[in-house]
Every structure is written in C-alpha cells, then in structure tokens.
Amino acid sequence: MELDQLRYFLQVAEKSNFTRAAEELQISQSALSRSIQKLEEELGQPVFERKTRAVTLTDAGVLLQSRARQVLSLLADTKAEINDDGQSGCVRVGAIPTIAPFFLPKILRVFSKTYPKASLVVQENTTDQLLKSCTQGEIDLAIVALPIPAKYLEVEPLFDEELFLVLPPEHPLVEQPNIRIGDVEPYPFVLLDEAHCLSDNIVTFCRQRSFLPVTVERTSQLAMVQELVSLSHGVSLIPAMARQRDDSDRRVYRSLADPKPTRTVAVAWNPYRFQSRLLKAFREHLAQHGR
Known part of the structure; x- marks a missing residue:
C-alpha cells in the first residue's frame, strides 16, 4: 500500500466523486481509478460504493478513512519534528470571516518579519469547518469566537x-x-x-x-x-x-x-498533533497581540 494511494483515497472520500477528486489532485481520472482499484484488490474488498453521480464509503472504506488520516498525520508530524529548527516551516492558520480580514493582516506581517524563513497559509471558513480541519490536522490552529464545541481541541481565549x-x-x-x-x-x-x-x-x-x-x-x-x-x-x-x-x-x-x-476571540489547536517550536511561537505571538 502506497502513500499516494491513501492520499488519493481520502480525496475521493472527501469529494464523493472521482472526477472532482482527479481535478483536485491534478491527475487523470483513469489514473485515479486504477489507483483505487489496486487499493481495493490489496484489501480484498471495495472501499467505495459506486453510484450514478457519486460514491459513498463502504464499512471498510470508513475504517480505512480513519486509519489513512492517522497514518498521513503521523508521517507529517514525524517529518515536521525531524526538521523543527524553530525558524522555518509552515504554519497553517484558519480563521472565521468576521475575524480573518480585520485581525490577521498585522499579525501575519509582524510574524513574517520576525521569522522570515517561515511560511504562513491562511484558510477562511466557518467555525464548524475550521474545527473539523483542526481536528483532522488539515490546519494547525483556528482563530474563532467562543463558545465552541471543542471536544478534542485545546482552546485559549485571546481577548x-x-x-x-x-x-x-x-x-x-x-x-x-x-x-x-x-x-x-x-x-x-x-x-x-x-x-x-x-x-x-x-x-x-x-x-x-x-x-x-x-x-x-x-x-x-x-x-x-x-x-x-x-x-x-x-x-x-x-x-x-x-x-x-x-x-x-x-x-x-x-x-x-x-x-x-x-x-470572546480564542485560538484552538489539536494537542494530539506535533507542536513545532514555530507553531508555539505563533501561538505566543497571537497571545501577546491579544493582550
């Protein structure tokens, strides 16, 4: 089982459609179909139930989706930990639309000057989507407004x-x-x-x-x-x-x-994911700005 197979599988599961997943992955639909077919042959059973306009996960697919996320997250965390120099790397920041355009520009500008080797990626979305992305490791932290249903997330009020x-x-x-x-x-x-x-x-x-x-x-x-x-x-x-x-x-x-x-504006993150020194520095930067 190859890592690309897992990535392709997760993209199809998210899009519920081979065509849209192939466009997102920038590969041909036939290549994507062959990869999923090979994965299903290796597992000995289908992971998708094919329908006319969409695909849905089988019971095996639901289990694989959970495990694939864990595997890819573990690998990403391992790579980040090995390369953690406290100065370079990527911080993926999510924020709700009523905060992002007003609060983030100055924060990002000052942080980029302090850490010129770092890259910052911003995602703007609703609270529910940001918390889901944070839980699944798609973003490193989310700037939201309380209260939030944060069962598996650490939350720190900012101001x-x-x-x-x-x-x-x-x-x-x-x-x-x-x-x-x-x-x-x-x-x-x-x-x-x-x-x-x-x-x-x-x-x-x-x-x-x-x-x-x-x-x-x-x-x-x-x-x-x-x-x-x-x-x-x-x-x-x-x-x-x-x-x-x-x-x-x-x-x-x-x-x-x-x-x-x-x-109350707060920052939330997944404490079960690896917390790089750069990410901790960014969280402290947010806290100082809030104070």
Whole structure:
C-alpha cells in the first residue's frame, strides 16, 4: 500500500466523486481509478460504493478513512519534528470571516518579519469547518469566537471584543444619548447566515435580555451587513475590529449601555498533533497581540 494511494483515497472520500477528486489532485481520472482499484484488490474488498453521480464509503472504506488520516498525520508530524529548527516551516492558520480580514493582516506581517524563513497559509471558513480541519490536522490552529464545541481541541481565549450597534445616519436612535439593548427591540436586524457564529452571539445576547431579534435579511459577508444597514434595511451589531476598519459616513456606530454585548476571540489547536517550536511561537505571538 502506497502513500499516494491513501492520499488519493481520502480525496475521493472527501469529494464523493472521482472526477472532482482527479481535478483536485491534478491527475487523470483513469489514473485515479486504477489507483483505487489496486487499493481495493490489496484489501480484498471495495472501499467505495459506486453510484450514478457519486460514491459513498463502504464499512471498510470508513475504517480505512480513519486509519489513512492517522497514518498521513503521523508521517507529517514525524517529518515536521525531524526538521523543527524553530525558524522555518509552515504554519497553517484558519480563521472565521468576521475575524480573518480585520485581525490577521498585522499579525501575519509582524510574524513574517520576525521569522522570515517561515511560511504562513491562511484558510477562511466557518467555525464548524475550521474545527473539523483542526481536528483532522488539515490546519494547525483556528482563530474563532467562543463558545465552541471543542471536544478534542485545546482552546485559549485571546481577548474580549465589544459589539457595536450600527445604524443608518437617519435612524431615530442616532441622537439618543444612552442606548440600551431594549431600545433596539422594535427594529429589524440584518444578520449573517446561521453558519456564522456572530449571529449566534447576537441572538444569544438578545435572548438573555428577553427578546428575540426580528431578522429581515441574512447574508454571508459582514461588509454586506454594513451596506444593508446603510440602505436602512435594519440595524445590526458589528465587532469592534470591523468598526475600526470602516471609515464610511453612511453608517453610525454606537456603544450600547451596560451590559455591553461582547464576544470572546480564542485560538484552538489539536494537542494530539506535533507542536513545532514555530507553531508555539505563533501561538505566543497571537497571545501577546491579544493582550
């Protein structure tokens, strides 16, 4: 059994399709099919159930998927440990979309100057996908907002961040000197899609104050939330880091009276994977920036 066979198998399992897997691997579909066929002959049973438009894992395939991930992760960790000089290597960073473009650029720039031989790869995705990638070793750490279901991950809070009320300039609350969350209850909200944890933070905060925000529109981009507020589609709550990057005069940001809505930004990683000195240095860099 060859390592490439395992890599090819995992790609087909992820894509559930030979054509898409071959495109991702940049090999011909016939070469991929021959590799999987040879693997199945060696195992003595099929690992995929072939259907018209997709393939699914057999019971043997499910077991092989788990073992293949462990084998490839162990080899990757062994190579990283042998070559761990504390200065070079790759750190794979994941971050949710409401953090990545606002928090990471400066961090990456400063770290790259300190460690010029290191390479940093950034993946932006939803919390669920990042935690899955972190658990499976596809990324080294994930920068997310609490709470998270991190059963097999180590989690370290970095900092708390205020959520600001964003209003169109002509909104009646703009001139109100002291705005409480209850004052916002009559107005519709513009929120991110349910896949984004910021929406959960907002809804949970409102529920704790005995009301559920009426959502008129949902979008996948924080910038679109801001634009829809500018167009008087509703109001919203925006993280401080996004507010600091917004110099538009088409929106007004107000800090709510205590208790202020906040979120906690944290970093999560898989403690069962090899932790290189470079990765530990990057985590410390994140902690220092958070402090």
